[in-house]
Amino acid sequence: MVERSRPQDWTPEWWCPAVPGGFVQVADEAKEELVHLVHQELEDRQIACNSHGYSTASGDLVRDWVPTSIGGEEHARLIGAFREKNRVTFEVLGTGEPNNDQIDFWYQVINAALQRLGTREEYVWHAVISEDPPHLGMLGKRLEAQAHISGLDLKPYHGPVVEDVRSSMLGFGAVPSMFIHWPVQVSGRTTCYDWLSEGEWRTTLWLSRITALLSLWWDSPWSARIGPRIGIEPDQEKDYIFGHRWRPYKVPEPEETLGQRVSVPVGLNHAEALLTKERRLFEAISIHKEGLSLQREHPSLALVSFIAAIEAVAQIDRRAEKCPGCECGKFKGCGLTIGSSDRFKKAVRSVLSESETSSIEDYYGGAGRSGTVHRGKLHGIDAHALHSGAMSYLTENTSLRFSIVTVSTVRKASRLLLLQKLSMLKDPEASQD
Structure with missing residues (x-):
């Protein structure tokens, strides 16, 4: 019998296999789909059913289906165990005398669900993405023209909007x-x-890859404002999209003179395909995007993000070394990663000038990243409630320099390394296309 450990005020008096042999062969990646289809079969039969997923004491993954009632009488329950590789064990449990009709009911449900396994439907969806306030400037970027790339249609969404920052x-x-x-x-x-069980999260991940790539290429943070949604055009929810934060901006001058015009890079197709295969690269570009979002008000944390992206790229190119212990072999290695500082410096030197490199190298250790991560030290305007700090003709304003110059230089190194890795780099000095 399948192990049952979830507390409940019900004890079965009989149980039996729900299918011949007691289990069905299902690939591990299709098990969630099978659970959904069992639910769908019950819904199609207009059977109200409570369902719970839980782990047993032995670590098995179990789900039960408990019909509220069928024909006014208590109905046998179904329980499935999912831990075994590429198989699911199903049992029917009940009280009183075993009821063959109820056992056959569950067999029919499972068999119908298996018949539908692999059926796919196409959903058309829409979303609105927008630029978050960058670290400098009050005018954002403006998509020049509609683009179709990487299976997506991108087009300007009406005119400019304004929000308070x-x-x-x-x-x-x-x-x-x-x-x-x-x-x-x-x-x-x-x-x-x-859509709800699979499509929405897959599409959200797709949208995350696209916004991360656009943020990298346009050198400013972009994120999803609303969506992805199916069956609803954004224009139908315009008031909801705008909310209380956005307002249409009444342009006092020709719109063509406002904002920085940008276009979608041709290499986005290749880069997006690469991110779907290379998880570490997707993580690196995602943390770089976090840095872009943080730099305006949290430059110390932005520095941590950009350095993490640089380290991630450096470890893709050069595998991180572990402490091997002493040469004589008397002491075994502790397993800690070593050589991180050298990898960081080598990566930075490959994309920055000598003067730029020397200006940021010290911020990898205790003076910068480590001070923030291990001691909570803030280095920039985040330590002064966004104020630029003390203004003096005699001493350098280190917090302002850190926020504007140092973090931007590390951001540049992170960006160039990622663009190189994605084969999107055309002009090493260009910050836009």
């Missing part, structure tokens, strides 16, 4: 300011067995 001004301290930017509508198609 926090800033600081000498003599006034913290002040509200505004950021003007141009949202982009993204539309695509996803093939899956069910």
Whole structure:
């Protein structure tokens, strides 16, 4: 019998295999789909059913299906165990005398679900992505023209919008300011067995790859504003998309003179395909995007993010070494990663000038990243509530220099290394296309 450990006020008086042999062959990656299809079969039969997933004491993954009632009487329950590789064990459990009709009912449900396994449906979805406030500037980037790339349609979403952002001004301290930017509508198609169970999260991951790549190429943070949604055009939810934060911006001058015009890079197809295969590369570009989002108000954490991206790329090119112990073999290695600083410096030197490299090398250790990660030290304007810090003709403003120069230089190294890795780099000095 399948082990049952979830607390409940019900004890079966009989149980038997739900299918011949007691189990069905199902690939591990299709087990979630099978669970969904069992639910779907019950729904199609208009059977109300409670279902719970849990782990047993032995570590098995179990799910039960408990019909509330069928024909006014208690119905036998189904339980499935999913731990075994490429197979699922099903049993029927009940009270009173075994009921062959109820046993056959569950066999029919499971068999019908297996028949539908592998069936796919295409869903058309829409989303709106937008630029988050970058570390400098109050005007965002404007997609020049509609583009179809990597299976997606991207087009400007109406005109510019404006939102309030926090800033600081000498003599006034913290002040509200505004950021003007141009949202982009993204539309695509996803093939899956069910939108809520599979399609939505897969599409969200797809959208994450696209926004991470656009953030890298356009050198500013972009993220999903709304969606992905199926069956609803963004225009139908315009008020919801705008919410209370966005307002349409009434352009006082020709719109063509506002914002920085950008286009979707031709290499996005190749780069996006590469990210689907290389998990570590996707993680590196994702943490770089986090750094872009953080730099405006949290430069110390942005530095940590950019250095993490550099380290990730460096470890793809050169595998991280582990402590081997002493040469005589008397002491075994501790297993700690060694040579991280050397890998970081070598990676940075490959894309930056000598002067740029020397200006940031010290920020890998205790003076920068390590100080923030291990001791909570803040180095920039984040230590002064976004204020630029003490202004003096006699001493250098280190916090302002850190926030504007140091973090931007590390960001540049991270960006160039990632563009190289993605084969998207054209002009090493260009920050835009």
